[in-house]
Amino acid sequence: xxxxxISIGNELTTGQTVDTNAPWLAARLAEFGVTCTRQxxxxxxxxxxxxxxxxxxxxxxxxxxxxxxxxxxxxxTRLGLAQAMGVELDFHEASHRRIEAYFRSRKRPMHDGNRxxxxxxxxxxxxxxxRGTAPGIYARLHDSRVYCMPGVPSEMTWMFDTYxxxxxxxxxxxxxxxxxxxxxxxxxxxxxxxxxxxLMRRDRNPTIGTSAADLIISIRILARGQTxxxxxxxxxxxxxxxxxxxxxxxxxxxxxxxxxxxGRRLIETRQTVSIAESCTGGMIxxxxxxxxxxxxxxxxxxxxxxxxxxxxxxxxxADDIREHGAVSETVALQMAANCRVRSGTDYAIGVxxxxxxxxxxxxKPVGLVYIALASPDGxxxxxxxRFGDNxxxxxxxxxxxxxxxxxxxxxxxxxx
Numbered sequence: 219x220x221x222x223x224i225s226i227g228n229e230l231t232t233g234q235t236v237d238t239n240a241p242w243l244a245a246r247l248a249e250f251g252v253t254c255t256r257q258x259x260x261x262x263x264x265x266x267x268x269x270x271x272x273x274x275x276x277x278x279x280x281x282x283x284x285x286x287x288x289x290x291x292x293x294x295t296r297l298g299l300a301q302a303m304g305v306e307l308d309f310h311e312a313s314h315r316r317i318e319a320y321f322r323s324r325k326r327p328m329h330d331g332n333r334x335x336x337x338x339x340x341x342x343x344x345x346x347x348x349r350g351t352a353p354g355i356y357a358r359l360h361d362s363r364v365y366c367m368p369g370v371p372s373e374m375t376w377m378f379d380t381y382x383x384x385x386x387x388x389x390x391x392x393x394x395x396x397x398x399x400x401x402x403x404x405x406x407x408x409x410x411x412x413x414x415x416x417l418m419r420r421d422r423n424p425t426i427g428t429s430a431a432d433l434i435i436s437i438r439i440l441a442r443g444q445t446x447x448x449x450x451x452x453x454x455x456x457x458x459x460x461x462x463x464x465x466x467x468x469x470x471x472x473x474x475x476x477x478x479x480x481g482r483r484l485i486e487t488r489q490t491v492s493i494a495e496s497c498t499g500g501m502i503x504x505x506x507x508x509x510x511x512x513x514x515x516x517x518x519x520x521x522x523x524x525x526x527x528x529x530x531x532x533x534x535x536a537d538d539i540r541e542h543g544a545v546s547e548t549v550a551l552q553m554a555a556n557c558r559v560r561s562g563t564d565y566a567i568g569v570x571x572x573x574x575x576x577x578x579x580x581x582k583p584v585g586l587v588y589i590a591l592a593s594p595d596g597x598x599x600x601x602x603x604r605f606g607d608n609x610x611x612x613x614x615x616x617x618x619x620x621x622x623x624x625x626x627x628x629x630x631x632x633x634x
Contacts, residue, residue: 219252219389222274224260226285226295227369231261239284239374246378248427249397250386251440252280262286267298275302275362279389282382285369287352289331295366296355300339303359307337313344313353320351345381349373356381393442394449400437400460401474402467403624407435413463417456424456432613433620466628476623477505483630484515489594491626492518492561494532494553496544497571497587499523501619518561522553532556545570547588547600554590555598565629566592567622573614574607583607587618591625593633601625 223243229235237259244254258274260266267286274281286295300307314336321328335352338344345354345365350373355366363385367377387395402410407430411418414437418426424441439456443449461468469479484491493503493516503519506512520531525544528534534552542548553568571587578584584607590600605617 219250219279220277221247221252221254221280221282222256222258222278223254224258224270224274224281224283225369226260226262226267226283228262228292230259230285238371239369242371242375243282243284243378246383247280247282247386248438249440250383250389250395251425251442252386262292262294264294264298264301267294268301271299271359271364272302275359275364278362280382280386281359281362281364282378283364283366284374287335287354287366287368289329289333289335289351291331293334296334296337296339299342299355299357299359299364299366303339303341303357305340308340309333310336310338310344310353313338313346316346316353317351345377347373347377349376354381393444394446396441396443396446396449396453398439398441398453398457399472400439400457400468401470401472402435402437402464403433403469403476403620405435405464405467410435410437410464410467414460417459424452426456426460432616466631469624469627475505476620476627478509480623480627480630481506481509481512481515483627483634485511487630487634489564489630490515490517490562491565491567492516492520492557492563494520494522494557494566494568496521496523496528496553496569497573498569498615498618498622501615502567502569502622505619505623517563518557520553520557528553532560543582545572545582545586545588547590547602550588550590550600551598554592554600558592558598564594565626567626568592569618569622571603571614571618573611573618574609575611578607585609585614587614587621589618589622589625591622591629593629595633 223240225237225240230237240257247254258270260270286293317332342355342357345356347353352368354377357364365382367374424439427438429436441449441453500521506516522528522531525539529536532553533556538548550568550570554566558566568590572578572584574584585605587603592598605614
């Protein structure tokens with residue numbers, strides 16, 4: 219099956235709002251083996267909406283449209299669809315009553331503009347919205363199944379799961395489709411592709427694809443079986459094969475982050491960690507403590523941005539700072555080793571670097587970071603990273619946090 223996605227709204231075409239709906243929908247379509255060949259972003263202009271709907275419906279089996287279903291004059295999706303279908307808009311009394319009930323339940327007045335949300339192209343079906351006022355629309359146009367959903371992400375995702383997923387399951391035919399994602403860090407997408415090349419053939423079952431985002435390489439696996447047992451067996455075998463080929467670069471599945479992987483391993487081994495940060499400003503500690511139950515393993519964090527703080531709170535030698543600089547192997551080593559001792563934890567991380575965009579020199583450019591790791595065996599090691607002066611401050615900090623957490627994750631695995 220082929221699908222196209224249309225996102226409607228001036229806020230999208232002018233760059234005021236970033237469209238998160240289209241990527242989410244494309245990923246969900248892939249779960250059912252549906253290929254999204256085009257994504258369109260269209261302004262609140264009737265002619266443009268009509269044209270793109272008409273063209274997309276001629277090409278796609280499934281057309282997903284988000285946005286433009288609100289109560290204001292510039293919400294033109296329903297009218298644009300009606301024109302593409304060559305029909306008028308009809309008032310749907312039952313939908314109007316549901317919208318009225320929505321406002322009554324919240325003790326809010328319903329405005330006259332909300333009446334247009336109960337208007338539907340003749341022959342189309344309303345899709346009830348339990349998350350907001352705007353009903354969705356289902357219609358057939360050319361050979362396409364058209365689903366119009368609200369632009370509000372929480373409303374859109376609910377409507378997709380409620381109405382679109384059952385249709386996709388039906389069109390997929392008999393059998394079961396399972397989806398899994400493996401998360402990796404520390405290997406480029408091209409290298410992952412080389413190691414999994416034969417598994418990524420399109421004629422295989424399961425099918426495999428990869429995507430990259432901020433150094434995280436995700437491996438998407440889609441397994442089809444006549445029964446759930448068959449699909450689960452195919453999925454389990456595929457995951458085992460991938461893990462065997464890629465080894466420790468696979469850190470988790472699904473929504474796992476490097477922080478969740480580290481937290482899980484620390485809980486399993488009943489060990490603790492403390493963090494001493496300079497250039498990351500508490501980012502590593504935050505990621506570890508974003509997780510429920512993190513008090514079991516995260517004991518203490520130091521944000522020692524100033525040199526005086528490194529000396530006063532962590533006991534880093536002021537002489538060493540003067541001689542080697544705050545961004546140096548020597549300072550990172552002392553930050554980690556002293557952090558571990560002062561916090562009484564099994565592991566400690568020390569980070570110092572130049573996040574930019576200013577502050578770099580020829581010898582110590584922006585993107586230079588030293589990460590040190592103190593371990594239960596009493597050993598403290600340091601690694602130098604040069605992430606590049608072409609990255610933004612946020613990117614340098616993000617990559618530093620990921621590199622530190624990944625090193626800790628692998629160290630725990632080695633010692634357990």
